[in-house]
Amino acid sequence: MRLSTAFHKLLRAITWVPLAASVLTAEPVENWSKVRSETFTQVWTTVNESYHDPEFGGVDWVAIKAVYQPRLVEAEDNPSLRYLLQGMLNELGQTHFAIVPKEAAVFTPEERNLVGTVGATFATTGGEVVVTNIESGSSSSEAGLRNGDIIRRVDGRDVDEVAKLYAETGVTEARKDFYLNQFVSSPLSGPVGTDVEVEVEGVDGTVRTITLKSGMHTGEWSEPLGNMPSFPVEFEAKHDNGVAYLKFNSFSPILMKDIRRFLKTLESNEGLVVDLRGNPGGLILMASGICGWLSADEFSLGRMRMRAGVMNFEVYPQKNAFPGPVAVLIDNGSASTSEVLAAGLQEAGRARVFGETSAGAALPSAFLKLATGDLLQYAIADLTTPKGANLEGVGVKPDEPVSRSRDDIASGRDPVVNAARTWIETARPKPADQP
Amino acid sequence: MFKLKFISTRRLSHWILPAILITALLGGGCAMTPTGGGRATNQARQNEADAILERWVEALGGAEKLKSVKTMITDVDVRFSPETPTMKLLAKETGGGRFRWEFITPAFGPIITISDGKHALRKNALLGNGLMDTQEFKLNARDSDPQYPLKIANYFPTRRRLPDVEADGTTLQVLELVDRDGITETWFMDPVSGLRVKYQRGNITSRYSDFRTVDGLTTAFMVETLPAGIKFTINKITFDTPSDPADFHLDKQEVKTAALISKILDRHYEAIGGEAAEQIKTRRSIMTTDIPAQGVKINVEMIQKRPMKLFMEQTIPGMGTFFQGYDGQTGWASNELQGYRELKGQELAQLLSSADLGGDAGLREACPFRQYVGKKKLPGGPAVGIKLAGYSGPNGVYWFNQKNHRLAQVESAIITGPTSYLTMTMEMEDYRQVDDVWLPFLTRIENPSMKLIMTLQSVENNIEVDDTIFTPRTDD
Numbered sequence: 079m080r081l082s083t084a085f086h087k088l089l090r091a092i093t094w095v096p097l098a099a100s101v102l103t104a105e106p107v108e109n110w111s112k113v114r115s116e117t118f119t120q121v122w123t124t125v126n127e128s129y130h131d132p133e134f135g136g137v138d139w140v141a142i143k144a145v146y147q148p149r150l151v152e153a154e155d156n157p158s159l160r161y162l163l164q165g166m167l168n169e170l171g172q173t174h175f176a177i178v179p180k181e182a183a184v185f186t187p188e189e190r191n192l193v194g195t196v197g198a199t200f201a202t203t204g205g206e207v208v209v210t211n212i213e214s215g216s217s218s219s220e221a222g223l224r225n226g227d228i229i230r231r232v233d234g235r236d237v238d239e240v241a242k243l244y245a246e247t248g249v250t251e252a253r254k255d256f257y258l259n260q261f262v263s264s265p266l267s268g269p270v271g272t273d274v275e276v277e278v279e280g281v282d283g284t285v286r287t288i289t290l291k292s293g294m295h296t297g298e299w300s301e302p303l304g305n306m307p308s309f310p311v312e313f314e315a316k317h318d319n320g321v322a323y324l325k326f327n328s329f330s331p332i333l334m335k336d337i338r339r340f341l342k343t344l345e346s347n348e349g350l351v352v353d354l355r356g357n358p359g360g361l362i363l364m365a366s367g368i369c370g371w372l373s374a375d376e377f378s379l380g381r382m383r384m385r386a387g388v389m390n391f392e393v394y395p396q397k398n399a400f401p402g403p404v405a406v407l408i409d410n411g412s413a414s415t416s417e418v419l420a421a422g423l424q425e426a427g428r429a430r431v432f433g434e435t436s437a438g439a440a441l442p443s444a445f446l447k448l449a450t451g452d453l454l455q456y457a458i459a460d461l462t463t464p465k466g467a468n469l470e471g472v473g474v475k476p477d478e479p480v481s482r483s484r485d486d487i488a489s490g491r492d493p494v495v496n497a498a499r500t501w502i503e504t505a506r507p508k509p510a511d512q513p
Numbered sequence: 514m515f516k517l518k519f520i521s522t523r524r525l526s527h528w529i530l531p532a533i534l535i536t537a538l539l540g541g542g543c544a545m546t547p548t549g550g551g552r553a554t555n556q557a558r559q560n561e562a563d564a565i566l567e568r569w570v571e572a573l574g575g576a577e578k579l580k581s582v583k584t585m586i587t588d589v590d591v592r593f594s595p596e597t598p599t600m601k602l603l604a605k606e607t608g609g610g611r612f613r614w615e616f617i618t619p620a621f622g623p624i625i626t627i628s629d630g631k632h633a634l635r636k637n638a639l640l641g642n643g644l645m646d647t648q649e650f651k652l653n654a655r656d657s658d659p660q661y662p663l664k665i666a667n668y669f670p671t672r673r674r675l676p677d678v679e680a681d682g683t684t685l686q687v688l689e690l691v692d693r694d695g696i697t698e699t700w701f702m703d704p705v706s707g708l709r710v711k712y713q714r715g716n717i718t719s720r721y722s723d724f725r726t727v728d729g730l731t732t733a734f735m736v737e738t739l740p741a742g743i744k745f746t747i748n749k750i751t752f753d754t755p756s757d758p759a760d761f762h763l764d765k766q767e768v769k770t771a772a773l774i775s776k777i778l779d780r781h782y783e784a785i786g787g788e789a790a791e792q793i794k795t796r797r798s799i800m801t802t803d804i805p806a807q808g809v810k811i812n813v814e815m816i817q818k819r820p821m822k823l824f825m826e827q828t829i830p831g832m833g834t835f836f837q838g839y840d841g842q843t844g845w846a847s848n849e850l851q852g853y854r855e856l857k858g859q860e861l862a863q864l865l866s867s868a869d870l871g872g873d874a875g876l877r878e879a880c881p882f883r884q885y886v887g888k889k890k891l892p893g894g895p896a897v898g899i900k901l902a903g904y905s906g907p908n909g910v911y912w913f914n915q916k917n918h919r920l921a922q923v924e925s926a927i928i929t930g931p932t933s934y935l936t937m938t939m940e941m942e943d944y945r946q947v948d949d950v951w952l953p954f955l956t957r958i959e960n961p962s963m964k965l966i967m968t969l970q971s972v973e974n975n976i977e978v979d980d981t982i983f984t985p986r987t988d989d
Contacts (some may be wrong), residue, residue, distance in 0.1 A: 124806070127961050128961050128962045128963075130962075300831075301830065301831040302830075302831055303809065303829070303830070303831030303832055304804065304807040304808035304809030304810075304830075304831070305806075305807050305808035305809075306807075306831070331831065331832050331833055331849070331850060334833075334849055334850055335849065338849075338852075361832070361850070363832075363850045363851060364850055366851055367849075367850040367851040367852060370851060370852050371852070378932075384935070384960070384961065384962045385961040385962060386935065386936035386937075386960050386961050386962070387926070387929075387933070387934055387935030387936050387960060387962070388932075388933055388934065389929055389930060389933040389935070390930055390931070390932045390933050392930055392931055392932070392933075394851055394852060394853075394854035396852040396853065397853075397987070444806070444807050444962075444963070445807055445808075446806045446807065447806075447808060458962040458963070459962065
């Protein structure tokens, strides 16, 4: 059995994070014993049948069932069942195995109040979770949260303690930073109207406690894709003095039209920055679609190996694909499809990657609706780069490592973008080079 | 996106490889002055056709020369597509329907087809053996006869000249020939050289070029077939080289086993209404594909038209609409996420199998290599399994219900990209008859990573279809 003491402690500390325990109540469920048993079977069997490696990477999945199934009787409500199931999934030691509570899954516009926002974004830098951007008029803005503030505690939970537990489990620095960001962000995206107490340390060293109230997302939402819920999407694109800048918060099909429209506006003497920092991924087909607009040559972004079959993510060059230099920005918040795109372009020699090592959380996954109404996210394949490198647990290494420190964030500097701009200036065709 | 069809490889049966090769060897024409023939009577049109065919014989080298030829040995390069390597084919033919073709494939080694004049058997150590069906055997026996151009009237009781056509700035004479089984061929003759430059039979078209004269006989050294796009290039042809009778010998037990397998396929053809399927010219099918575990429902509309045209629109809520098509020349895919692209290789082969309105009725033709697997019980009853393969590789194991002879299960792979595949088991249920053709209205498709249910909602046959729908959608 691989489950270490550190992992147990960590599990206790973080299980509530995706579950937003503070806002989820244990509603009584009719015929709970049967539902609980059915749910357990669904989770164990789905993984048993679909895990890409029939040897489970050395994990004895049958033995794990023997350990967890007897503990089912202890799960008297859905939150405790989630805890148990998440523990079982964590035994695999892989990302993309998670129980997503039904209360956090939005499928209709009416349900959008289930996932709110405090109007702040975060990044993990130097081992600390730091505020990177604050929306004006939001709860964060009104509560006096500022760029560069460090989040010390969320809803009474100590961020440093969790960081130590992550370190004990042996996960990479990048993935630890990715998890820490989620640890802070998740409870702050609870249902609209939820108050969360946050302890922050300002740039001047003073520590204060504020209360942030979750409000409605005002922007666009993705469309649900089967059991994959809807989530808020963000898109930013601009041309600035020979450098085009593109940033989006997820690989959601609803954004594809905007992305494509923008890529078509690129001039041949421009350079392009694709900012994937903080982008946790999404639909992998979109990565190959985007790359089709950036390359005149066909190439592969990666290879997905399932238990019975393989899928290569091919890039199909589109007419008038952008020929100029491309810089891709990543950090420890860049995961999954973001990593596939960055690694694929990097290995194909089509982009230069700037920033920090990515999260190393890159397994293609699907969502199964469970008897409890929760969702099981489960990886259905492993994924390697075209050259055969694993991204899971490793991440993408930037060609030019550049960090954005807390001071940079507080003072509005972005050395990663600056490094990319500097390179583009040297790489993009000059007017003299133009025919 | 997944295309829910088997890897049907290339439909490389007699229509393509041997027949085309052999007709290529003797491609030619017979001169006469074009008359237009608009008001000609049937007899007059037959006379005109015969005159053209006579000139063809002359263009090939003349009747006396053809009569003297007893055997032919031909060394050919075969290229299935620009992406695939060139393969070698050695053909030995003699009269009496005896022939032997040795085809070397990089993946599966030699494929040898032997005809002893009564049966023809394809043999490959990996893919299996397969008896040529009667029609195919007749055609190949005919085409492998070095003196075939002299026996046209015997092979084609009905012959007539059709109005000339213009092709690439050249006027071609057109002949319609109907064989003893009622199958029509259309020949296109060059009035200048007298040689045959194009040939159509069913949905297969062959084009002949690079005519050269060897030992007084004129032959097309280049043949291209459509829609598969296979190119045959003759390197060398020799006449009247002594051949070993053992080259045309068949093992009786092998023939018997192959005949039993053929019978299973013949029964399947009858059971699903194969003949009726061949009469359908267009079809519009509405389907849904459910991925229950993931809560995804895909709406599919598919339009097929003979010969081999296809349009498919798949709408996935939350992901967009995916289009695929084949206009007779270009296989294509287009969607909002990945843009436009042309399909090639295995992907194109799979698309073509979807385009084929014959569907499962074309299994015999598509899968000339067969191996008996055994029997097993399936939910619909006991089934017998045959491993089927085409020239480009295995198609899968096909399980036929022993009572109703319909296809019950297929263990195969689905091509999901230029270099991607998923191994799948497909179970066909709920067969219903539409215009005398039995179709599975429910297909369960399973892979360890996913389970899909494909439900046919409606089928309309022989509807009006505007060809523009098959045109590649290059606009994003």
